[in-house]
Amino acid sequence: MYICLIYTFMLYSSELIKGTLKTIILKLxxxxxxxxxxxxxxxxxxxxxxxxxxxxxxxxxTLHALESEGLVTTEIEYIGKRVRKYYKLSPDGAKRSQEKVNELADFMNTMKFLLDIKPKTT
Amino acid sequence: MYICLIYTFMLYSSELIKGTLKTIILKLxxxxxxxxxxxxxxxxxxxxxxxxxxxxxxxxxTLHALESEGLVTTEIEYIGKRVRKYYKLSPDGAKRSQEKVNELADFMNTMKFLLDIKPKTT
DNA sequence: TTTGATGTATAAGTAAGTTATGTATTATTT
DNA sequence: AAATAATACATAACTTACTTATACATCAAA
Structure with a gap:
């Protein structure tokens, strides 16, 4: 008897993720x-x-762009000899983070309505 | 006394809509x-x-691309002297339509989870 | 009569990614 | 001991899917 496990790595098509990267970073x-x-x-x-x-x-x-827009600030630290660059929201960045998340939430509601997508029944 | 009405045309930033056009057309x-x-x-x-x-x-x-991919077929009609081009799903297109809508629905659920977006309480 | 709505189409430019490459340190495997 | 994988940053060349602008044409309304 064989047991066959298929792992489907269902990565989203890249166009979908495209507009959302900044929002993801700001939210993180x-x-x-x-x-x-x-x-x-x-x-x-x-x-x-x-x-x-x-x-x-x-x-x-994208991180560099956020920095040059003044939405994040950076601190460099060394882990041993390895460099690590920490990012932190500026006050403007905190504001923008909320705006972007709200916009995306609004957009997704509009799309769900337009595409007649039912909420998950789980 | 003045009454000031401000209509905010909250058009979404274009990056968001970017990846979704084909899906919208196929669903329509x-x-x-x-x-x-x-x-x-x-x-x-x-x-x-x-x-x-x-x-x-x-x-x-995008419509031309869908046609050359074989996902839609076209019929030309004349309204008076004005040309009008109708699009219709092929069997492949019908299948693809479902796939695209499902993928987008799945993606939006993932994004909602990732961004910790609560369902609307309306 | 000229503006706006209807209707299709394409060309030039842009934004936000992908893919590939580069450099370097540290941990893990063979 | 050596090779590989993971950690960590960065950039250059290319692609995709748009935007903006333009073009052409018909028909209705101001």
């Missing part, structure tokens, strides 16, 4: 005081059961 | 047998209270 920082980039990728990966994987090529430019 | 066609492009833009506009406005520059290339 709103909840966690400070985080570093690699930590964010791991947090999102485990929190979504591998459904959302943030690539470094997307993450770091 | 799944529900309506056949539709033409302009009709789709109006339907979405009114159904979302002007929150989502599909631009022609996005719509028509």
């Amino acid at each position: 920082l709103a909840d966690n005081n400070r985080m570093y980039g690699y930590e964010m990728t791991q947090r999102v990966k485990t929190a979504t059961a591998n459904k959302i994987e943030i690539t470094e090529g997307a993450l770091y430019p | 066609l799944a529900d309506n047998n056949r539709m033409y492009g302009y009709e789709m833009t109006q339907r979405v506009k009114t159904a979302t209270a002007n929150k989502i406005e599909i631009t022609e520059g996005a719509l028509y290339p």
Whole structure:
């Protein structure tokens, strides 16, 4: 007797995640005081059961953009000889975080209505 | 005495809508047998209270892409002298429509969980 | 008669990603 | 001991899916 286990790594098509990265980062920082980039990728990966994987090529430019917009501040620390860059929300960033999450929530409600998606019955 | 009415046209930032256009079109066609492009833009506009406005520059290339992928078929009709192009789902398109809607629903549930968004209490 | 709505289409430019590559340290496996 | 994987940052080249602008044409309304 064979037992066949198929693990489907149902990663979302990338267009979907596209508009949401900044919102995700800002929300993570709103909840966690400070985080570093690699930590964010791991947090999102485990929190979504591998459904959302943030690539470094997307993450770091976005973090730099948030910094240059004044929405986050940074602190560099050394773990042994390895550099680690912590990000923290500025007051503007905290405000923006809420706005972005609210906008996304509103958008998702609109889309659910438009696509006639029923709430999960779990 | 002045009465000041401010209408806020809270259009979503375009990155959000970005990944969802094909899904919206396929779902419209799944529900309506056949539709033409302009009709789709109006339907979405009114159904979302002007929150989502599909631009022609996005719509028509996407419709052409769907056609060349074999997901929709077209019929041309004349209203007076004015041309109108109707789109209809192919069997593949009907299947894809369901898949896309399911994927988006799944994605939105994941995002709601990740961003700790509470269901609306209305 | 000219503006707005209806209707389709494409070209140029942009934003936000992907993919690939690079560098370096530390832990784990063979 | 050496190779591989994980940790940690970063950037360059490319792609995708849009936006913005333009174009053309018909028909209704001001």
